Amino acid sequence: MTASLKLGIAGLGTVGSGVVRLIEENGTVLAERTGRPLVVSAVSARDRRKDRGLSLEGVRWYDDPLAMAAEEDLDIIVELVGGSDGIALDIVRTALEQGKSVVTANKAMMAHHGTELARLAESNQAALAYEAAVAGGIPAIKVLREGLAANQFVRIHGILNGTCNYILSTMRDTGREFGEVLAEAQKLGYAEADPSFDVDGIDAAHKLALLTALAFGTEVDFDSIQMEGIRSISSMDIAYAEELGYRIKLLGMARRKNGQIEQRVHPCMVPLDNPLSQVDGVFNAVLAEGDFSGPIMIEGAGAGEGPTASAVVADLIDIARGLKLPPFAVPADKLERAVPLESDAHFGAYFLRLLVVDRPGVIADIATALRDEEISVEALLQRGRAPGEAVPLVIVTHETGEAQVLRALNRIEELDSCLQEPRFIRIESS
Incomplete structure (x- = not known):
C-alpha cells in the first residue's frame, strides 16, 4: 500500500463533521478501494472549543484556514466553509496555486468562479472536484462527466432543491398554503431562517449553472439563468394542476437551441407520466438526455450530513486513485463562451x-x-x-x-x- 493521502479540512459544520466521521468509520474500506489510506491531518474552523462529537486527537488545528491551505505537508484541501467569495474562495485559490488538489461542496463559489478555478487547477496540474456541490449524495457530476461521456446532451433538467420540493409536495398533500408550509419546513430544519436562496430559486440556479457547463462544454454562466421561485404558487394552482394531470415542481433546465444556451429555473407543470413528477419530499433528481443514451434519471437525497459527506469522499477516492479529470469534462481553455437564449x-x-x-x-x-x-x-x-x-x-x-x-x-x-x-x-x- 502506498503512502497515505493527507487531508486538510476547512469547515467543520454538518458536512465537514460528516466527512471526518465517514473517513474514521470506513477508513479500512476506503484504503482497500484506493490502495492508500485517507488521513485527516489538519482541520480549520471558527470555534475549536465546540463539541462536534468527533475525536480530533493527533489532528493539527489551524485558526487560519489560509495557513492550512498553504501547508506543504498536505496533499488535498477540502473546502466546506461555504459562500461564493471571501475566505472560501481564498482557500481554494491558495491551494490550487500551490498545486494542491481541492475538493469542495461549495455550489455558490463554483457557480460564480468555476471557470476561473478550473483554469487555475489545470495550469497547476491539480484536481478540482465538486460532486457534493450538486444534488448532495446523487453522483450527478460523475454520471454526466464519465458515465454519459460518449453522448452529446440534448437537455438537462431536474429537481435541484429539496426545500422547494418538500414545500410543494406538502402543499399538494395537505392543501395548505405556501407560508404555512414554509414555516413548518423551517421548524423541521429543511429551510433556513432566511429561506430566500431556496424558495427564490438561487440555490437551484447555482447547481444548474454547473450542470450546464459540464453538459455543453461552456463556461459557467450563472448570470444568464432565468430565475423564478415558488413564493407565488398557491394551493389553488396545485389543485388545478392535479385535476389537469400535472404536478408542480421547481425545475432547473438547460438545453442548446440554435447555437444558444437556454438556462431556466422556475416552477413547472410536470405531466404525471414524467418521472420527475413522482419525486417528492426533500429528494432531488437529475434527468439527463443524451443523443445515444436517451433519458436517464438519478434520484436521491440532495442534502444532509451523510449524503453530502459521501459525495465529498467519493471525490477524494478518485484523487487517491490518480483520476484527475477536467472539472467541466473538457480542458478549461476549450470551454466555449455561452450565448444565452433570451428569456x-x-x-x-x-x-x-x-x-x-x-x-x-x-x-x-x-x-x-x-x-x-x-x-x-x-x-x-x-x-x-x-x-x-x-x-x-x-x-x-x-x-x-x-x-x-x-x-x-x-x-x-x-x-x-x-x-x-x-x-x-x-x-x-x-
Missing part, C-alpha cells in the same frame, strides 16, 4: 390563472387578447357561478411563444374585470 424566446404550453368578475363578456374579452397574440386554447376551467363576484378562471394554452403570452397577460391585466395580476406557470413536456 422570452421560450416556446411551450402555459397554465394561466386569472381572478375575474363573473359577468357576461369577460371570457370574450380574454379570448380577444389571446387571439390577437395568436395563442390557441387547449382547456378553460371555471368552477362555480357567482354573478358579479370574483371567480378564478384557468386557461391552458397550446404551445406558443413566451413573449406572446406575456403581451396577452399584460392586456388582460388592464381589463376592469381582472381583479389581480394574472399568474402563469410553464408546462413541461413529457
